[in-house]
Amino acid sequence: MEVKARAPGKIILAGEHAVVHGSTAVAACIDLCTYVTLSFPADSDMNDKLILHLKDLNLEFTWPIERITAALPNSTSSIPSSPLSCSNETVKALSVLVEDLDIPEAKIGLASGITAFLWLYISIQGYRSGKVVITSELPLGSGLGSSAALCVALSAALLALSNSVNVDVSQKDWLTFSEDDLDLVNKWAFEGEKIIHGRPSGIDNTVSTYGNMIKFKSGELTRLKSNMSLKMLITNTRVGRNTKALVAGVTERAIRHPNAMNSVFKAVDFISNELASIIESPANDEIVVTGIEEKLEELMEMNQGLLQCMGVSHASIETVLRTTLKYKLTSKLTGAGGGGCVLTLLPTLLSGLIVDKVTTELEACGFQCLSAGIGGKGVQISFSDTS
Incomplete structure (x- = not known):
């Protein structure tokens, strides 16, 4: 056997x-x-x-x-x-x-x-x-x-x-x-x-x-439990990062600016809870799904901005953000940052031609692109x- x-x-x-x-x-x-x-x-x-x-x-x-x-x-x-x-x-x-x-x-x-x-x-x-x-x-x-x-x-x-x-x-x-x-x-x-x-x-x-x-x-x-199919383009920047150092850097920033960083962390908490609520909401038809995806894009964009406030972005991540933005797509880093991977939401109604174009452009930068279903x-x- x-x-x-x-x-x-x-x-x-x-x-x-x-x-x-x-x-x-x-x-x-x-x-x-x-x-x-x-x-x-x-x-x-x-x-x-x-x-x-x-x-x-x-x-x-x-x-x-x-x-x-x-x-x-x-x-x-x-x-x-x-x-x-x-x-x-x-x-x-x-x-x-x-x-x-x-x-x-x-x-x-x-x-x-x-x-x-x-x-x-x-x-x-x-x-x-x-x-x-x-x-x-x-x-x-x-x-x-x-x-x-x-x-x-x-x-x-x-x-x-x-x-x-x-x-x-x-x-x-x-x-x-x-x-x-x-x-x-x-x-x-x-x-x-x-x-x-x-x-x-x-x-x-x-x-x-x-x-x-x-x-x-x-x-x-x-x-x-997600009620809809989500798809992401995952871009591996191939830039290694030191997770412990990045985590320590955020902590040091929080010590230097406690009030500002506490506000950042509180905002992230609201974003995460709203995102979880949206994911579990009913997705009965195409119009509802499109509306949900638009809300998710906004939350991803806000979360990325707050991650930049924490100091964990990287030149390679910013390159991915600029590239996908040209195609009106929303991206955020995932994980520790400082390199690593970036997520780009691929809306249900997005043309496959657009996905091919953005993938080609990102791979020309030396990145690795993976398309994945979520959840x-x-x-x-x-x-x-x-x-």
């Missing part, structure tokens, strides 16, 4: 940075996914090995099972239904297994993701031979939740071939877990995210697991018989 899982990436529609200071933010999944295929090959050459194939990067790593058991003699797979945090001692032991690999210097950033992979695999499947193949439509390190999508898809695939969830393996179409099983997937994925990021908010893995949209404020997450389904799995 082989299982394939797919988990979507995410965007922040409103509220980034301000959420750190008590404001509301809204996040949504996108229909660009990470795919994980898990199998337990009967081939004798594959016995007693754990293989990880990163197909997009043309990298494959192999660990003898005996090497894993020697490094982690006290690990257990008896409680996949009860996620536990990875201890510091286990992280150190896993790091030794990762150091055994010949990871190219240019890809050394993969180490934390591989560590999370090993821990999730061993925790849920134990010391079992297997092969995991990973592909993704999400650019790495661009703020679109690629690490969370990996942890969610991996957790889903591993749990699907365990006794901890109830799934119909005879079904060959894409399936969604029950609500309780989704909760379990999300808890495991969050533990994987902690290995990669240290102290993640849990927002990325939650959106990837459950899909659609969520509103969050001061640690409280509320799931939202769709979360993690899903499918099975196939390999016998």
Whole structure:
């Protein structure tokens, strides 16, 4: 039996940075996914090995099972239904297994993701031979939740071939877990995210697991249900950014100008809550949908202006804003800013010719453009018989 899982990436529609200071933010999944295929090959050459194939990067790593058991003699797979945090001692032991690999210097950033992979695999499947193949439509390190999508898809695939969830393996179409099983997937994925990021908010893995949209404020997450199809052009500026430095910069600005910045954060809170309310409002016909899209554009524009007030824009982001504005399209940065990705709302009635033109112009600047539906389904799995 082989299982394939797919988990979507995410965007922040409103509220980034301000959420750190008590404001509301809204996040949504996108229909660009990470795919994980898990199998337990009967081939004798594959016995007693754990293989990880990163197909997009043309990298494959192999660990003898005996090497894993020697490094982690006290690990257990008896409680996949009860996620536990990875201890510091286990992280150190896993790091030794990762150091055994010949990871190219240019890809050394993969180490934390591989560590999370090993821990999730061993925790849920134990010391079992297997092969995991990973592909993704999400650019790495661009703020679109690629690490969370990996942890969610991996957790889903591993749990699907365990006794901890109830799934119909005879079904060959894409399936969604029950609500309780989704909760379990999300808890495991969050533990994987902690290995990669240290102290993640849990927002990325939650959106990837459950899909659609969520509103969050001061640690409280509320799931939202969109009543219309939204489409965005996502422009990856390919400019790397230091998220911690950007967050610290906003905090320092708030210390220097407390009254002004508190007003900015309060305004963002209003924008996020209004955006969430609009998204959940009825969208019965084309005229109503157009009206909703126009309101969303205005809120995006206001949010972008406030993000500029926080000092997290960048020359590359401003280039995207100017370019899309020429075509009367509205854009805002998503995530940390300082580079990263920019969202451009593509109205329902917008001509495909316009989309092609703006995409061509943005790509001529060296940017990467991705078209994505917003607020769709979360993690899903499918099975196939390999016998």
